Amino acid sequence: MRKYVIMGVQGSGKGTQSMMLAADFDLVHIAVGDIFRWNVQHHTKLGAQVRRTMAGGELVSDDLAEGVVKDRLTAHDWNYGFIIDGFPRNQRQAEFFLESYDIDGVIHLELPDSEVRRRVMARRLCADCGMDYNLIANSPHEEGQCDACGGKLVQREDDTEQALAVRLREYHAKTNPVLDLFRRKEYVVNVDARPDRQTVQREIRAALHLPQHGS
């Protein structure tokens, strides 16, 4: 069983790297932001509760975030483990998490703030299937159209200059202390997030002493 947390600023590639790791090692990928976005898109009660906060770039309440994580992990469909992305983001969430679960490692994707803006502004999502694109490093074959399903590519509602500034500020103020806490527990491996996705993935596996080719 492998249990990981992945952390890093906006646009550092947490989602991409988590998915690559999850696919190869049969881990359940829990992306708290994706779960909230799904709820917004499907007009659920939870979606209505978080929509405005998310669009502004602020953190939603700890109760809601913890609820999502708890619900997902009590499903117990993670025989081989999980990788959690977007949680914990502050001190209280970290305490909740450490009380409830033990972890094998925290992956910290390092990206300078100057690179964040460039990446986030170039990010596009398929409105239908949610596939992620980047107009710099990973553009679709047809402009504005998803390679996988032909859906329309859109920007995330919180990928605006204004909301990004808030998100970055929240990250440095609230999430950095969590990283310090995990560092003191010697969970953290640092990986440079600037190279291409395959290189970053290789570095993550090396740092966690995982085989380069699955299982």
Ligand code: ADP
């Ligand atoms: P990013 O890390 O790029 O800001 P995410 O997709 O991980 O984006 O999260 C999007 C938004 O969802 C956050 O800005 C916040 O509003 C909300 N969110 C996600 N995870 C949490 C969390 N653990 N606690 C509070 N809010 C969260």
Ligand code: ZN
């Ligand atoms: Zn699509």
